Amino acid sequence: MRLTISLAALALAIMPMAVQAQDGDKKKDEAPAAEAGVPAPNVSVTHHKSVFGGKAISYTATTGETYLKDKDGKPLAAIYATAYVKDGGDKKRPITFLYNGGPGSGSLWLHMGAFGPKRVVLPDAQDDGAPPYPLVDNAESLLDVTDLVFIDPVGTGFSHAIGKKDPKDYWGVSADAKSIADYIRLWLNENGRWSSPKYIGGESYGTTRSVALINELEGGYNDVAVNGIILISSILDFGASAEVQGNEMPYILNLPSMATTAWYHKKMGNPPATVAEAAQQARAFAIGPYAAALLKGNQLSDQERASVRAELARLTGLSEQFVDHAELRITPGRFYKELLRDRGVSIGRLDTRYTGKDYDAAGEEPDNDPSFYAIDGAYTAAMNSYARDELKYKTDRSYVTIGGVSGWDWKLQGQRGRDSEVYASVAPYLSKALRENSGLKVFVGQGWYDFATPFFGAEYAMSRTGFDPARIQYHYYDAGHMMYVRPDDLRKLSADIRAFISQR
Structure with missing residues (x-):
């Protein structure tokens, strides 16, 4: 049987208003001066208005680079991200940081398919075919309840290492999480949002990243307390899912x-x-x-x-x-x-x-x-077109959609010996975070037809000793890994997460 994505249903889901982009080439006045031959971060700011969750929202989009630096202030890497902040300067408004997975994927899937202010319309067929791929206002964006920041880790999207810095230094479970934690702290500093309710969320390996990230944010003394974690198509326990002879768990979980x-x-x-x-x-x-x-x-x-x-x-x-x-x-x-x-x-x-x-x-x-080959062309085209044309981001770099990293380091920080080599599970980080942060709650969204991250595997990982089931919400969708490609499930996913963020 062939899956169809209904343009008629999509049209009902979208309630567009005119969107006005201004100051497209404006750069941040406070951008640091170039040092040691490194140009200042490349940033563009535009202004927009649209309807999300039935509410008219005016917002500012800031897209571009933030530099990660060493202790001497030398730039090591540029993290490309796009932040959407509701106008009005409400510092107590929730802020949600989002990314995709891979590892090695840019954030374009959640950005252009689910929660960004614009989304790509897929053809009414099982194959995305050839362009053009229309971009429409996304009424299901979460901007009515939270500001949004979509992050591309080093080696994905437009993010990259600087100078002689080896990008592989960021390509590992713990190293990747540390770099995103550093970015979040910098963003909170620059935008004065330390007192805002904070949510982190990802899809696929992005759920692994979220749980490793909560360990980086809350596992030390310089804590960034988090209100909620959004896990979409979860994979936390790689040992239990390893398809090797002698391991019986994958057969049970699949x-x-x-x-x-x-x-x-x-x-x-x-x-x-x-x-x-x-x-x-x-x-x-x-x-x-x-x-x-x-x-x-x-x-x-x-x-x-x-x-x-x-x-x-x-x-x-x-x-x-x-x-x-x-x-x-x-x-x-x-x-x-x-x-x-x-x-x-x-x-x-x-x-x-x-x-x-x-x-x-x-x-x-x-x-x-x-x-996968039914959707990849549409999302890549949409991200490049939207960033360069509507957000006015000027760069000669190619956007790395997926596959930009290699030799991923699966060892977990704090683990030693054979355990770190053969059994990679970030689930203990999450149970520890739940025990040590009484205000933390977890959203888990799974598709019935997802084999990349099977729903029973997510349930197994988060039902181990040490987890508080009362603070974990499970939601299921008549869809696969990327449930938002189906308009009905996009609406349900958006409503479920909107309620999760609003119930503080």
């Missing part, structure tokens, strides 16, 4: 996403009425009979194997023969290819509702992810 996908494509045996019910059936089986069977390994009895095989086939929509040949352990890549093999198509990873045609139907895994 099974509910296989069930919801089979339900969506009408492949699930004896399906329940709703996707939520399908998910719950799979959760119960995954942590019960299925987990027990996997842990027993080759000591599993023939009778128990037959029972598990039959239920696993029913939930996943695969044949019992295929499940048996896979030794009851179905990898995601095989699932993408096998589920709809009889229809001659593969399914997506970021969003399993998407389908694609491979070179042939005989392979073990898909050629590519149809749920």
Whole structure:
């Protein structure tokens, strides 16, 4: 079945007003003088007005560079970010810092797809095709309840190392989080916002970054207290999700996403009425009979194997023969290819509702992810066009959409020995933050059809000992990894986060 994105529904979601850009080439008067051959940070300021959440908002957009410096004041890296601040100078208004993931992705997905004042309109098809890609006023932006800052980490977007500084020094879980924490402190200093309620949020690896970041912001003596963390399509425990022989956890954590996908494509045996019910059936089986069977390994009895095989086939929509040949352990890549093999198509990873045609139907895994190549061109074009034309940001640099970093350091600050090498989980940072900050709350948004960061994996990571479940809100969407590509889910996501920020 092919996913369609309704332009008619999108039109209803958008309530545009005239947007006026002024002072496009204006630079910050207080920009520091160039030093040691390094030019002053490149910054543009423009002024706008539009309707968000049903409210007319006048705001100032400041887009450009902030320098991270060493102890002697020497610039080391330029962080590119875009800040949208409601006019009027309310210092007690909430401020939310947002970024995407990768690692190595710019913030254009959340910026141009979900919460920025403009958003790109995708074609009414499963493929974004070729330009033009219209930009429209985004009525679902959160600017009615919070100011917004979209951040591109070093090596992504227009952010870069300066001079002889090696950008790889910023490419690691802890190093990356420290650089974003440094940027946030600088932004609070420059804008006088230390007393504002503060929220941090990201998508995909951006959720990993958020939790490593809360450790950098609140884990020392120079604290930046945070009111809330927004986790969209969460991945916190990389050890539990590592697809290596001998690790049984990925099969358990992926099974509910296989069930919801089979339900969506009408492949699930004896399906329940709703996707939520399908998910719950799979959760119960995954942590019960299925987990027990996997842990027993080759000591599993023939009778128990037959029972598990039959239920696993029913939930996943695969044949019992295929499940048996896979030794009851179905990898995601095989699932993408096998589920709809009889229809001659593969399914997506970021969003399993998407389908694609491979070179042939005989392979073990898909050629590519149809749920990514269906959207990447539109977002890249939208970000470049919007930053350069409407925000008046002048630069010769190319915007790095994704893939701008390599050799990521997965060791966590404070961990030593083999633990830091083989089991990377930032979840303990979050449980510690919840215990030590009684005002902190967590928003978790997950798509039923997301295989990049399966919803059961997020639930598992945040249900360990030390977490306070009363302060974690879970929200689910009839979508995949980037739930905002579907207008109905964008509206729901925006309303859910708007309520989360407003309930202080």
